[in-house]
Amino acid sequence: MFKPSDLFDLSQTEHAALFEGCEYAWDALKKLKAYIDANVKASPHKHANARVSIGDQVIIGEGTVIEDGVMIKGPAIIGKNCEIRHNAYIREHVIIGDNCVIGNSCEFKHSMLFNHGTVPHFSYVGDSILGYKAHLGAGVKISNVKLMPGNVAVEKDGQPFDTGLRKFGALLGDHTDIGCNSVLNPGSIVGRGSVMYPNTNWRGVLPANMIVKNKAAQEIIVRRVRG
Template sequence: MNFTIKDMFNLDECFERAIFEGLQYPWEALPKIKDFLLGFSKTLPKDFERIDEFVWVGKGTTIEKTVTIKGPAIIGYNCELRQCAFIRDSVIIGNECVIGNSTELKNSLLFNKVQVPHFNYIGDSILGYKAHTGAGVICSNLKSTGGTVKIKAADTYIETGLRKFGAMIGDNAEIGCNSVLNPGAVIGRNSIVYPLTSVKGYVPGNHILKNAGELVIRRIDS
C-alpha cells in the first residue's frame, strides 16, 4: 500500500510543500490548510496581488468576472479560473492550474498544472501534479452514515480521524467523466479511473480501474 506523501506526489511541483513537513500521509495536511495558508501568505513574493482581505493571486492568472472566491485562498501563477468557478474555505492552488466552469473547491490543495475544468466538486482533497478530472467528477467528502472516514485498502481499514475527507489523487492521475470518488478515496500516481465509476478505497499507482470494478495494471508506453 504505497500511499505515503512521497509515494503519491512530487513535492518539487508544489510551492506550498512545507505543509507536508513532518507528515507521513497526505490527508494529514487537510486540517492544517487554513492555518498554513494564512502563515504562508506572509512570505509570498511581491508578484502576488492581494485582491481581497484573505485572497492572494499570482502574476499571469486570469479570473473571469463570474468567479467567486471566499478566502482564505492562495492562487498561483498563470492559472485560469473560468466562468462561475467557486473557491471557498481555505484553498491553495498551484501554478498553471485550470479551475473550470461551475467547479467548486473547498478546503483543498492543488499541485501545479492540475485541471478540474468542468462541473467538478473538489472538497477536502489533495490533487497531485498534472492530475485531471473529467466533466462532472465529484470528490464526495462526507459519509452519509456519519462518523470518521476510513480508507479501505485490501482487507484492512485505515482510520484517518477525519469527518470530512474527499480524495487524494496522485500525480498524473486521470479521473473519467461523471465518476464519484467516495470519502477516503486514494488514487495512486499515473492511474486511470474509467468514466461513470464509483471509487471506494485505494487504487494503486499505475493501474486502471474500470467501471465494473475490475482493476488492471496500466501499460505505460515509452
Template sequence: MNISVTKNDIKTSELFDLGKTIAEPLLKRYEYPWEALGGIKEFIEFIGGALSPDDYNMIGDNIWIHKSVAIPPSVCLAGPMIICSNTEVRHGAFFRGNVIIGEGAVAGNSCEFKNSIIFDNAQIPHFNYIGDSIIGFKSHMGASSITSNLKSDKSLVKVHLGNEDIDTGIKKFGAMVGDFVEVGCGSILNPGTIIGKHSNIYPLSSVRGCVKSNSIYKSKDEIVEKIIIKLK
C-alpha cells in the same frame, strides 16, 4: 484481477512530487497526505503574508492572486486562498476558502473548491466538486467527476486498504489523487479514496478505497496493471 495496496503506497512521498506545489512545507510534515487537511487554513495565512506584492495581489480577507491570473466577474472567492501563476480560472468557479491552486492549473467553469490543495498543472475543468482533497501534479478530473467528502451517516472516514481499515479521525475527507492521474468523466471518488500516481479511472466509476499506482480502474472487481509499451 485486483492489485494489492500497502501502507507504503499511500504515503505522501509516494503519491506526490512535493516540488510541484507551493504547499510543499505543509505536506512534507506528514507521512500520510490527509493529515495535512486540517492545517491548510493556517498554512495559507502564514505563507500568504510572505508572498511578494510584486507578484501577488491581496484581495479581501487573506486572498492572494498571482498577477498573471485573470479572474472573471462571475467567480466567487472566499479566503483564505492562494492562486499561483498562470492558472486559468474560468467563469462560475466557486472557491469556498482554504484552497491552494498551483501554477499553470485549470479551475474550470462551475467548479467548486473547498479546503483542498491543487498541485501545479492539475486540471479541474468542468462541473467538478473538489472538497477536503488533494489533486496531484498534472492530474485531470474529467467533466462532472467529483470528490465526495462526507459519508452519508456522517461518521469518521476510514481508508480501506485491502483487509485493513485506517482510522483517519476526520469527518470530511474526499480523495487523495496522486500525480498524473486521469479520472474519467462522471466518476465519484467516495470519502477516503486514494489513487496512486499514473493511474486511470474509467468514466462513470464509483471508487472506494485505494488504487495502486500505474493501475487502470475499470470497476471495484477489475483493477488491472497499466502496461506502457514504448515504440522505437
C-alpha cells in the same frame, strides 16, 4: 502508498512545507487551514471589479486570469498563470498551484492542487489533494463526508484505519486521470498514473498505474415506430 512522497512530487508545489512531519498524506489536510492562515495576507487585486467577487485574504499569482462570474471567498493562495474560468466558486482554505485550470461552475473547498492540475468543467472538490498534472473530467464529484456518523477510514493492511478526519475526499497522485461524471467516495486514494473510465463509482485505494474500466451493461432493442 500513503506517504506524501508515494503520491506526490513535492517539487511541483510552492507549498511542500505543508507536508513536513506528515506520516500520511491526508495529515496535510489537518494542517491546511492553519498553513493558509499563516501565509495569506490582504492585498489589492487588479481583478477586483463588478463582475467578480474576491475576498480580502486571497493571493493571486502573476499571469493568472480570472473570468467573469468567479467568486473567491478565501483565504486562498492561487499560483501563477492559472485560468479561473466563468462562475468558478473557490471557498475557504484552498491552495491552487501554478498553471492550473479551474473550470466553469467548479466548486473547491479546503483543498490543494499541485502545479498543472486541471479541473475544467462542473466538478466539486472538497477536502482533497490533487497531484501534479492530475485531471478531472467534466462532472467529476469528490464526496468528502460519509452518510453515516464517524471519521473517514481507509483500508490499511486489510483493516479499516481511522484517518482522524470527519471530512476527507480524495488523494489523487501525480498524472491521475478521472473520467467524466465519476464519483469518488470519501477516503478515496488513487496512485500515480492511474486512470478511471467515465461514470465510475469508486471507493477505496487504487495502486499506481492502474486502469479502472466501467463495464456497465447496456441493452439494445429494436426501435418500434409508434402510431
